[in-house]
Amino acid sequence: MMARTLFPRDLFAELDRLQRGMQQRIDMTPSIRGLGRDGFPAINVGGTPQSVELYAFAPGVDPASLDVQVEKGVLTIAGERKPDTPQPDAKATLHIEERFAGRFRRVVSLPDDVDAAAIEARYRNGVLHISIPRQQAAQPRRIQIQSGDQP
Amino acid sequence: MNDTVAKQAEAAMIPPVDVFEDAAGITLYADLPGVPKDKLDLQLEADTLTIGGEVALDVPEGMDAAHAEVSLSRYRRSFTLSRELDTGKVSAEFNHGVLKLRIPKAEHAQPRKIEIKVA
Numbered sequence: 552m553m554a555r556t557l558f559p560r561d562l563f564a565e566l567d568r569l570q571r572g573m574q575q576r577i578d579m580t581p582s583i584r585g586l587g588r589d590g591f592p593a594i595n596v597g598g599t600p601q602s603v604e605l606y607a608f609a610p611g612v613d614p615a616s617l618d619v620q621v622e623k624g625v626l627t628i629a630g631e632r633k634p635d636t637p638q639p640d641a642k643a644t645l646h647i648e649e650r651f652a653g654r655f656r657r658v659v660s661l662p663d664d665v666d667a668a669a670i671e672a673r674y675r676n677g678v679l680h681i682s683i684p685r686q687q688a689a690q691p692r693r694i695q696i697q698s699g700d701q702p
Numbered sequence: 703m704n705d706t707v708a709k710q711a712e713a714a715m716i717p718p719v720d721v722f723e724d725a726a727g728i729t730l731y732a733d734l735p736g737v738p739k740d741k742l743d744l745q746l747e748a749d750t751l752t753i754g755g756e757v758a759l760d761v762p763e764g765m766d767a768a769h770a771e772v773s774l775s776r777y778r779r780s781f782t783l784s785r786e787l788d789t790g791k792v793s794a795e796f797n798h799g800v801l802k803l804r805i806p807k808a809e810h811a812q813p814r815k816i817e818i819k820v821a
Contacts, residue, residue, distance in 0.1 A: 590771075592735075593771040594769070594771055595767065595770045595771060596767075596768045597767045597768055598765065598768055599764055599765050604761070604762060606736075606759055608735035608771075608772055609735065610734065610735035611797070635720060635800075635802075636720050636731075637724075643722045643723060644722060645721075646721040646722060646728075647719055649719055650720045650733055676735065676738050676799050677733070677734070677737075677798045677800065678735050678736045678799065680760060
């Protein structure tokens with residue numbers, strides 16, 4: 552589908568517009584922080600009735616350089632990844648350079664019902680797994696129905 | 703064989719890599735976060751190097767995904783090697799989800815200074 556643009560011969564602009572249009576249709580929940588599809592680290596978030604689970608895919612990071620903070624219901628993951636590629640003056644030719652290097656910082660807003668004091672973080676196989684339990688009061692519980700009849 | 707074909711057909715993420723070359727060989731780094739050591743899959747067939755792996759995360763039972771930037775559970779990427787590389791001497795390290803491969807050049811392909819004869 553070609554739209555009537557001012558300069559219809561600009562194929563690249565047209566492709567760009569089409570891509571954005573498709574992306575907008577795919578992203579059902581536009582967030583003010585963006586989706587960070589190209590961001591580092593990539594983040595997956597899931598939830599159970601008891602907890603919120605966050606997985607940050609940050610391979611090759613020194614665990615000591617990772618900084619996880621929660622403030623006002625916002626979780627921040629920051630750190631630094633040192634480059635593995637050689638310095639430009641070394642006698643080496645760089646053929647492909649795609650991996651992220653440098654400082655990173657990602658921000659995720661948390662649901663209201665989490666207990667930020669009981670947050671747990673673990674770094675394994677290059678994935679930072681953050682588990683935040685939900686507050687006791689917010690967890691589903693079964694309510695016992697008492698019978699008024701006398702036995 | 704069928705297993706290999708099935709693996710090839712499954713959708714996979716393409717891991718980002720860094721590749722650089724010095725006089726003695728080629729070094730490759732690949733990001734494979736979430737892949738445990740035993741799920742890493744390296745294959746060398748003729749002149750094709752394939753790196754792959756399967757993601758295994760600690761997922762609590764009954765978890766619903768709320769937001770996923772990593773939506774596939776497999777990585778795969780292939781490279782064609784050139785003849786001067788010694789595929790018999792490839793060494794691999796895998797740490798914190800980063801794979802490091804070192805592929806040395808064959809003896810005869812190692813650098814040597816060429817004498818220029820002046821007639």
